[in-house]
Amino acid sequence: MTLPVSYDDVLAALPRVHALLKPTPLFEWPGLTKLLGFPFHLKHENHQPVGAFKVRGGINFVSTLDNEERAAGIIGVSTGNQGQSLAFAGRHFQVPCTIVVPEKANPDKCRAIRNLGAELIEHGRDFDEAKQYVEEFVKTHGGRYVHSANEPLLIAGVGTMAWEIFEQLPDPDVILVPIGLGSGVCGTCIVAKHRYPRAKVIGVQSEIAPAVAESWRTNTTVTTKTASSWAEGFATRAPAEMTLEIMRALMDDVILVSEDELRLAAYWILKHTHNLAEGAGAGPLAAAFKERGRFAGQRVVGILSGGNLDLAELPRVLEIGMKEERSCE
DSSP states (O other): OOOSSOHHHHHHHHHHHHTTOOOOOEEEOHHHHHHHTSOEEEEEGGGSTTSBTTHHHHHHHHHTOOHHHHHHOEEEEOSSHHHHHHHHHHHHHTOOEEEEEOTTOOHHHHHHHHHTTOEEEEOSSSHHHHHHHHHHHHHHHOSEEEOSSSOHHHHHHHHHHHHHHHHHOSOOSEEEEEOSSSHHHHHHHHHHHHHOTTSEEEEEEETTSOHHHHHHHHTSOOOOSOOOOSSGGGOOSSOOHHHHHHHHHHOOEEEEEOHHHHHHHHHHHHHHHOOOOOHHHHHHHHHHHHTTTTTTTSOEEEEEOBOOOOGGGHHHHHHHHHHHHHHHO
16 A cells, blocks of 8 residues: 655655754653553654644654645644644745634634734634634635645654654554644554554544544544544544544554543653653653553553643643542642
């Protein structure tokens, strides 16, 4: 089977991405390793200049636009991190950028998109309604619509994240990757299957936003009525064609985690590493803890995909974490 993105595409993206971004750290945190009972490494994509891994794809995509496309501008839909990615790349390459977000999107992410110089439009009750609006908007206003997943250059760009992992840790047993629409897990799969095929690449989603996981498991296309996770990076109601195709070919498994398991994982990351994780970014640790018996004796990497936590969620994260600690005393 010939997939729409190859390992060579990731290698081609490396010089474009690394021209603007330094490799992010991969740390084994003793507190998390002790908590889980096996070596656990975090890939710190929260250290990116927009606080999330998506910026890799934005840079790779926008850097390849021709002059006509740059003049017309780019438009995308996002719950926040993809919007920051495109806005960051648009500012650097002097490409006009418009981002559509759901009406109740993370306010800090919205502020960051505006601060990067993009026009921000708030529309719809969730990502999927915002996406429908964008697809109509671009017909009348023009511009290059940048789909959040069905773009090979985005997937290749974020695949550079996995390339960096294997440069530092050549033989991990498991890599846990959050799934929104799947660009991150797809890029990781492509690199892993080339660099160390024994590594298992496992996606993570929220139990109340499981459309991609269920589509992968059932070999159908599952659309849910809602995707109301507090972790907005997970909050999609339907899969994307390209990334689902790659996941079906290369992804090894998927784990669903609860809303409070995500909160507890975010608390542990804050306590043991002093890093702030957004909900989706906490997903790999939540999955590792939930399946800690399964992963015993293995070296596990979790991708901390972003640190752009809506600070209104922080009190609940602290409440859940402290409650858990009291129950263990």
